[in-house]
Amino acid sequence: MSLRYALLVTLLDGDASGYELAKRFDIRVAAYWHAQPPQMYAELGKLEDDGLVHAETVVQDRRPNKRMFSITEAGQAALHEWLVSPPRPLATKDDLLVRVAAVDEMDPLVAIDHLRRRRDHALSKLSTYREIEQLVLRGRTEVDYLHTARHIGSYLTLVKGIGYELERADWCNWAIHAIRQRHGWTADPTTEPQMTAAATDVVT
Amino acid sequence: MSLRYALLVTLLDGDASGYELAKRFDIRVAAYWHAQPPQMYAELGKLEDDGLVHAETVVQDRRPNKRMFSITEAGQAALHEWLVSPPRPLATKDDLLVRVAAVDEMDPLVAIDHLRRRRDHALSKLSTYREIEQLVLRGRTEVDYLHTARHIGSYLTLVKGIGYELERADWCNWAIHAIRQRHGWTADPTTEPQMTAAATDVVT
DNA sequence: CACCCCATGTAAAGCGTTACATGATTGC
DNA sequence: GCAATCATGTAACGCTTTACATGGGGTG
Numbered sequence: 001m002s003l004r005y006a007l008l009v010t011l012l013d014g015d016a017s018g019y020e021l022a023k024r025f026d027i028r029v030a031a032y033w034h035a036q037p038p039q040m041y042a043e044l045g046k047l048e049d050d051g052l053v054h055a056e057t058v059v060q061d062r063r064p065n066k067r068m069f070s071i072t073e074a075g076q077a078a079l080h081e082w083l084v085s086p087p088r089p090l091a092t093k094d095d096l097l098v099r100v101a102a103v104d105e106m107d108p109l110v111a112i113d114h115l116r117r118r119r120d121h122a123l124s125k126l127s128t129y130r131e132i133e134q135l136v137l138r139g140r141t142e143v144d145y146l147h148t149a150r151h152i153g154s155y156l157t158l159v160k161g162i163g164y165e166l167e168r169a170d171w172c173n174w175a176i177h178a179i180r181q182r183h184g185w186t187a188d189p190t191t192e193p194q195m196t197a198a199a200t201d202v203v204t
Numbered sequence: 205m206s207l208r209y210a211l212l213v214t215l216l217d218g219d220a221s222g223y224e225l226a227k228r229f230d231i232r233v234a235a236y237w238h239a240q241p242p243q244m245y246a247e248l249g250k251l252e253d254d255g256l257v258h259a260e261t262v263v264q265d266r267r268p269n270k271r272m273f274s275i276t277e278a279g280q281a282a283l284h285e286w287l288v289s290p291p292r293p294l295a296t297k298d299d300l301l302v303r304v305a306a307v308d309e310m311d312p313l314v315a316i317d318h319l320r321r322r323r324d325h326a327l328s329k330l331s332t333y334r335e336i337e338q339l340v341l342r343g344r345t346e347v348d349y350l351h352t353a354r355h356i357g358s359y360l361t362l363v364k365g366i367g368y369e370l371e372r373a374d375w376c377n378w379a380i381h382a383i384r385q386r387h388g389w390t391a392d393p394t395t396e397p398q399m400t401a402a403a404t405d406v407v408t
Numbered sequence: 409c410a411c412c413c414c415a416t417g418t419a420a421a422g423c424g425t426t427a428c429a430t431g432a433t434t435g436c
Numbered sequence: 437g438c439a440a441t442c443a444t445g446t447a448a449c450g451c452t453t454t455a456c457a458t459g460g461g462g463t464g
Contacts, residue, residue: 002299003451009306019415032301036453041417062461064415076309083310087300087318089325095206096291097236097364102213103357105280106287114291121293146385153307156379160301167371175360181350207423223443243424245445266433268443 003043006033008052008071008079013154017058017066018044028132028154030125031161044069052078100175108179115179119172126165129158207247210237212256212275212283217358221262221270222248232336232358234329235365248273256282304379312383319383323376330369333362 010016010024021044022037035043047053052075055067071079096118103111136155137145146152180186214220214228225248226241239247251257256279259271275283300322307315340359341349350356384390 006302032298034295084314091238094236094294098210101357101361104355110288151308153305157305163371163375167367171367
């Protein structure tokens with residue numbers, strides 16, 4: 001039920017086609033929501049049926065035609081109503097953590113390999129988010145930005161993404177280190193816990 | 205598809221009924237997986253059909269009868285095979301963050317209220333996890349524990365839960381503060397960002 | 409020539425939640 | 437008396453993923 005509102009919120013950043021919305025989801029929205037294209041197209045169809053978005057077909061020359069979606073007044077009203085409703089408690093599902101819970105049944109090297117990959121993935125997302133942050137701030141300090149920017153919503157979620165991936169990367173490094181210790185292995189500089197930047201960074 | 209493995213892993217901690225498994229999920233497993241009882245009972249039925257768990261009906265006197273499940277050898281084999289398979293990239297879905305992304309459309313007081321509740325929820329989970337941590341460590345240092353404990357899997361995931369909730373609480377406080385700044389509001393000691401403990405705490 | 413980008417969808421299958429049903433026992 | 441705990445499930449519904457279908461244009 002929340003996908004529809006995630007789509008409406010994403011449309012606040014500007015009209016878009018289904019394809020463009022899918023791309024926004026991959027980048028800015030990824031930190032808090034995700035959906036496959038077929039689900040988005042289906043939901044956009046329902047939103048149109050319900051009058052919450054308006055669709056305009058744009059005929060293109062060297063590209064397939066597309067349908068540009070925009071949020072309607074009814075859509076804004078529905079969104080406002082939903083915004084004040086209580087968010088449901090978040091329930092995480094992490095495939096890797098299930099495996100880590102059974103680490104005592106595994107070859108430690110396999111466990112470490114899983115953790116390294118996850119850490120590297122987190123670090124790459126982290127650097128993407130940090131690049132976006134620089135683009136958004138354009139040299140302003142945070143305090144300055146919070147006062148002068150037109151919108152702050154996407155910045156708040158961006159910072160959440162940074163904190164989230166940072167915590168993830170740090171935990172992976174810690175877990176790798178813990179597994180090594182358990183097995184009495186000497187430290188390996190390539191996987192040694194390296195504090196990327198403490199969480200204080202997130203709060204500052 | 206991962207619920208079955210989450211159940212198998214949870215059974216490694218000892219045989220249990222569906223009801224007991226549901227309780228374990230609420231406490232120790234909550235940091236990385238969740239499922240409603242009907243889904244668990246259904247999945248346990250399938251696991252039994254596939255021979256991965258064995259069910260023994262226990263007739264009780266003053267309580268309804270129950271079915272105690274235990275992991276079979278085939279179950280262990282299936283689990284081991286799955287443990288080495290690559291974990292799928294984690295995809296978060298956070299209802300609250302969708303709302304925060306639209307914070308510019310909201311009454312700031314409503315946004316702050318949402319964030320406070322989420323923070324308090326995170327803090328309460330945090331203190332539960334910390335209590336469990338104390339029980340598990342029983343006065344030992346972490347290094348000592350990692351060498352002497354029978355299993356470390358559930359400890360590793362517990363620490364993840366602590367880091368996760370800590371990061372969440374900190375971000376909520378930061379976001380509340382950011383919204384106040386945006387509106388030029390003076391600090392209110394009841395919601396002022398309070399560093400519960402930096403992420404270095406998680407790594408130490 | 410192969411591959412990725414653009415662009416939208418259908419159909420089927422799988423995963424997950426909610427409502428409902430049942431009923432004794434224990435603690436406040 | 438009321439609520440919570442113990443204990444297991446069915447049925448209906450909704451959400452989400454995956455496989456498939458289509459086809460031109462740009463890049464190495």
